[in-house]
Amino acid sequence: MKLRDLGEFELIQRLTAIADRFGVAGTPGSAPFPLLLPIGDDTAAWRTSAATELATTDTVVESIHFTRETIPWEDLGWKVFAANISDIASMGGTPLYALVTLGFPASTSVADVESLYIGMARICEEYHTAIVGGDIVSSPTTFVTIALNGYLDGTPLLRSAARPGDIVAATGFLGSARGGLEMMLHGESVEPQAADYLRHAHRRPEPRIAAGHVLLREGVLAAMDISDGLTADLGKMMASSGLAACVDSWRVPIHPLLAAAFPDRAIRLALAGGEDYELLFTAPEAIMQRVLRQLHDAVAIGSVVEGDAGKVTVRDKNGNQMQDMEAGWDHFRS
Numbered sequence: 069m070k071l072r073d074l075g076e077f078e079l080i081q082r083l084t085a086i087a088d089r090f091g092v093a094g095t096p097g098s099a100p101f102p103l104l105l106p107i108g109d110d111t112a113a114w115r116t117s118a119a120t121e122l123a124t125t126d127t128v129v130e131s132i133h134f135t136r137e138t139i140p141w142e143d144l145g146w147k148v149f150a151a152n153i154s155d156i157a158s159m160g161g162t163p164l165y166a167l168v169t170l171g172f173p174a175s176t177s178v179a180d181v182e183s184l185y186i187g188m189a190r191i192c193e194e195y196h197t198a199i200v201g202g203d204i205v206s207s208p209t210t211f212v213t214i215a216l217n218g219y220l221d222g223t224p225l226l227r228s229a230a231r232p233g234d235i236v237a238a239t240g241f242l243g244s245a246r247g248g249l250e251m252m253l254h255g256e257s258v259e260p261q262a263a264d265y266l267r268h269a270h271r272r273p274e275p276r277i278a279a280g281h282v283l284l285r286e287g288v289l290a291a292m293d294i295s296d297g298l299t300a301d302l303g304k305m306m307a308s309s310g311l312a313a314c315v316d317s318w319r320v321p322i323h324p325l326l327a328a329a330f331p332d333r334a335i336r337l338a339l340a341g342g343e344d345y346e347l348l349f350t351a352p353e354a355i356m357q358r359v360l361r362q363l364h365d366a367v368a369i370g371s372v373v374e375g376d377a378g379k380v381t382v383r384d385k386n387g388n389q390m391q392d393m394e395a396g397w398d399h400f401r402s
Contacts, residue, residue: 071181072174076204079178083185087199090189094165094198100219101164103200112165112200122218124155130210138252141180143271144212145187147343151295152216153195154275154345158293159224160284162277163197167215171207184212195277220284225349229289230309234350234372239279240365241323242298244269246341247330262325269323273345279363283349286358291349297340301348303380312375315339315382317390321367339382 071079084107087093093107101121104113128134128148139147149166156163168188172181192199197216248270251258258266276293283291290309294301298320306313320338327334350372351359360366382390 092192094200119219125215127213141183142187145184154293156218157280160280161218161220163218168202169213171211225291227308230350235356236370239347243338243341245343258329262329296342307378312379315370319369
């Protein structure tokens, strides 16, 4: 069955039923900011408190951010939500309520749309997030927009709060999502175990909400998530902080299966590949040591230094600067 055969209202009912089935449609009176009414009205409504509220939004467009050849519908639903949840994680917050806007050609299969929504429902179930409303429109190109809010107690982690002498660290392996994309796009010959790992890394990233809570609790001030690539995102953080950074390439965490699949390119994939959704953060040594004792996958990879705002230098073990670095993702640059 196609969307043109079903109609908007019946589609909304079906998608609402999916959210209800997974328990992510939102229950009035629950959560730190209690909902006043269930999904289905003209707007969502909830009461707030003295906590700090967070809000983020993200859009994916077919042929720009994803292709049907590289990601199934259910995984796409998971991944687009993961990008938003990761933004909340990067501030040290907890995700809460989401609005979902969907655009499809009328020839789209209803089963495909339901699979997309099941992926969204699964990650919302995993991260205790509710879908409380949204919109569905006819569009010549498939797109998905998520608007997500969250909350925290206190001051959020900021890109602009890095300080000279801070240690730079990441919460886990980098480059695996890009490796998975490269493998699928170019038909790279990869051992089955590595292929499974890389596909999963690209399609089902896991936002670091718990890690963000640790950073906030231990006194880290500066953080962001790695969505566009390590060097690109570190450059953004340093530009916001008016500082520069040095990265030791041999310290960058690379999964052994990525290294085995791309032995000559793994470090460059780790430096420039995006969509890992690990957290990038800086802190003085004493705070960093406390954090690293709690986050066993986190690794110190460099330092914050005085210098041209936004400049990131990557060094090899001999202290030589790596040249011809690939840029991270940018929507409007070739």
